[in-house]
Amino acid sequence: MRILVVEDDKDVAGFVVRGLKETGHIVEHADNGRDGLFMAASENFDAIVLDRMLPGGIDGLKILETLRAQKNAVPVMILSALADVDERVKGLKAGGDDYLTKPFAFAELLARVEALGRRGKAEATQTKLVVEDLELDLLSRQVKRANQKIDLQPREFRLLEYLMRHAGQVVTRTMLLEGVWDYHFDPQTNVIDVHVSRLRQKVDKPFPIPLIHTVRYAGYMLRAEAAS
Amino acid sequence: MIPSGLFRSAGFRFGLVYAVLLTISAAALASFLWWFTAGLLDRQTASAIRADAQGLIERFDEGGIAGLVGTIEDRLAANVDDDAIYLLVDPGMNRIAGNLDTWPSIVDKPGEWRQFQVRKTGMRSLALVYGYELPDDFHLLVGRDVQVRVQLGNLLTDALIWAIAIVLAMATAGAILVRSLFRRTVANVSATAAAIASGDFAQRVKVSGRGDEFDQLAEVINDMLDRIGRLMDGVRQVSNAIAHDLRTPITRARARLEEAARTAESSAELHAAIDRATVDLDGIVAVFQALLRIAEIEAGSRRSSFRRVDVVTALDAVADLYGAVAEEKGVTLAVSLPRRLEIDGDGALIQQAVANLVDNAVKFSPEHATVRLLAGQQGRRTWISVEDRGPGIPAPDRAKAIERFYRGDAARGTPGSGLGLALVQAVAQLHGGTLRLEDAAPGLRAVLDLPGGEEAGDRPE
Incomplete structure (x- = not known):
């Protein structure tokens, strides 16, 4: 850039x-x-x-x-x-x-x-987000990984959607708070970590390759290959 | 002569305006009264004379001199009040009929009003007359005895003139009173302002207790001074807090960096020390931001961003955000909210305040306990309550707990800045509400009580 x-x-x-x-x-x-x-x-x-x-x-x-x-x-x-x-x-x-x-x-x-x-380069009219074998359908609001359906709560769905829209990019905790919860102040407890860890349980745990990675000092990144 | 300095005095101007206004209105009232009493009497007399004359002239046209004479005598006989005056004379000015002996010399021209002294039945009296010229050089005089009416008129005129004189005197006295009242009130305010300007902030404008405009002004000024006082206390508190409470983490960060620079043997050790110091600095920044945010809320400038907000939407987001955190700790977050709960306020601030309360409650809850987030409406007030089963706060410490940087005994060893409840309190005050800490036996119940609110049905949870 x-x-x-x-x-x-x-x-x-x-x-x-x-x-x-x-x-x-x-x-x-x-x-x-x-x-x-x-x-x-x-x-x-x-x-x-x-x-x-x-x-x-x-x-x-x-x-x-x-x-x-x-x-x-x-x-x-x-x-x-x-x-x-x-x-x-x-x-x-x-x-x-x-x-x-x-x-x-x-x-x-x-x-x-x-x-x-x-921003503005991709998406807008996208109806389906795909990273490796993880698929998120924005219309039917369904998530599949390796063709297995994953049940997500509405907020988990939005969290995953945010991560997938920024796939390959670092997403900080503040960005998640603002983008997913519309929360513009710093919560004292690290609430975001808890939510991401719950999402991981559903999206990553049952599968051999993890997609959601923690980036030290920064936040999280959703991408195919292992974190460096 | 009035010294020119007087005109520069607002008190004198107010007094003068008062006196002038009072005099003008009194004069207007007096003229009105005169017009409708003394003036009316005169006008009535004149119109009675005209009507009388009109009738006589008609009689003359019908029946000639003889008819006229008969009518005059009839009318004189029928005149109970004995105030009518008639005189009919022939071309030689000799009396034909009527109750005057001779044609008065003052009535030299027909068609004009004349007033003169007459002697009637031995009494001196005043007459108002009007002369008419009849055909064949006959003359007719029609009039009324107006002695009593003129006396009444004079009496009224005198009374009104006296009234105006009295009003003038009272206006002057009133003006002086207004001026001194004004000066006294302003002196009260200006003495207070002067005392405060010279450093005595405890001074307040005296309130007379009459509840008048000056009292209202005094109360407004006193409220303003109280608020300024609170803000100044806040600033003082914050600077004290910064001095005491930020010194510790800054010292820690500084020590770490200095020690690492002196003793670190590998770059890994150095990195570790720098990382820890960065975390310390981030903590300091977070405390600063929290302090500034509280100060911003307390300054009240956010009131301009108040709008109609649904409290339930904000609380749902908080419940959603912290539900997972509670679950992680083995704590149940039980939420029971109405469908809608609208108040005028700042939704983001209410959300942050409740988030702080829930954060505290979850933090201090033992495992398997339940944290309750409830909201509702009572009268014209909206309440939001967060209840935990933690150690609570002992009654004597509850007031202190909402001060900045208070850390209860139970809070030692938990992360936090001691600013959470201070922020909730600031948000409550901004909305004109209160934060109450109660014993939930066991545990703590924090109730945010906000004015206003409209509930729209219960939502079963």
Whole structure:
């Protein structure tokens, strides 16, 4: 993926840029609002990581609004130290696709940016999700593995659907909370682990090859081959 | 002369406006009264004279002088009040009929009103008359004795003038009173504000107890001051809490990193130490976020996002999220909710508050116990209760339990920041409700009591 990082803090920018490069992405960096807007408007990116507060007179929201006014639909992940619910709403209203507050774990940022970059490329009209021998029918709401029917509760179905839509990508616990439960705060207990473990009992346990993998420090990934 | 400084005083302006308004309305009332009493008497007399004259002239047209004379004499005889005045004279101004001896010299022109002194049956009196010219140079005078009416009119006029004078005096006195009242009330508020500005935050505006607008203003100001006081206490509490409670994990993380830098012999050891420190830092960040969130809720700015929400939908999501966790621990989460339960509020916050309560309940429940999540409506209030069979909280500690960073004895050794109940309390207050902790014997019952609510039928579980 070709990613633009607009972030003025040298350490945070270096940390993000290095991390994204290590995971195989092509990364451009702008350290002020004007350069950021210029690059975002004149080049093609698969995703933009945008800090909200920037020097140079043009802040993150301004860049975002300008891009959206030009009908530029590039996925934008807003990065901000402003964690209030109102600020979050403001960022998403301005046209942001996702909002991550500082401080953040790199794994969270990576998972979310990759999810953003791939969004809109596939699916939409898909009625069936298939990973290896696991099939999920969105119309009949049935799940089969190796042609054996698996009974799932509605919420388990949605959890599996989310994992399968992001097959091959890391999905963090926060992403699951937001995407499956529409829950926008941090529960004190690790409730997600419990739900994933129950799903595993049904989807993975009876079969020789596990599909749902735990990714250390990050979250989960549903994919065919064994976790690295 | 009024010193120009007086006009800059709002109290003086209010007083002046009061006096002017009172005087204008009193003058208007007096004129109205005069028009309908003294004025009416005059108008009635005039119209009676006209009607009388009209009748006489008609008689003259029908029966000539003789008929007129007869009619005048008839009318004089029939005049019980003895207030009618008639005089008919011939071209030589000699009296033909009527109760006046001579044609008064003041009536020099026909068709005009005249008022003059007469002597009638030995008494001086006042007459209002109107002269008419008849054919053949005869003249007719018709009038009324108005002595009594004029006296009454004068009396009324005098009374009204006096009334206006009294009103003026009272308006002035009232203006002075209004001004001093105004000054006293403002002085009450401004003295309080000045005291607070100079640091005495315990001062409050005095409430007279009359329940008037000034009392309402005083109460509003006092409520505002109380709220500011609570917010300031909150800030103070948070800064104290940060100073005390975040120092520990920060110290721990710092120690780990420093020790690893000094003593780690392999890169694996170093990595392990860094990982642990990262977990510590994440914990610190989580506490910070929880504190900021509580502060955000307490500031009340989220009230603008209130809308009609179905509490049951939010509770279902919580039950769904924590049902699995409870099961994992061997605890049963029993849920019994009505079909719908609508209140005005912030659904996400209510959900988070109840999630915290359920999280606590599951955490402190022994194995095979049951946690109950119930909700319902009573009068105009909605309640949500979470009940566990855990160790509970001793009665004396319950008030402390909702403070930030409180960790009960039973909570030692369990994960948590001690901010869960503080957040629930903040959410309750934001909605104008309360959080009650009760003894469920054994265990703890936490009841979130929120105002408003409409229930729509029970849903059997």
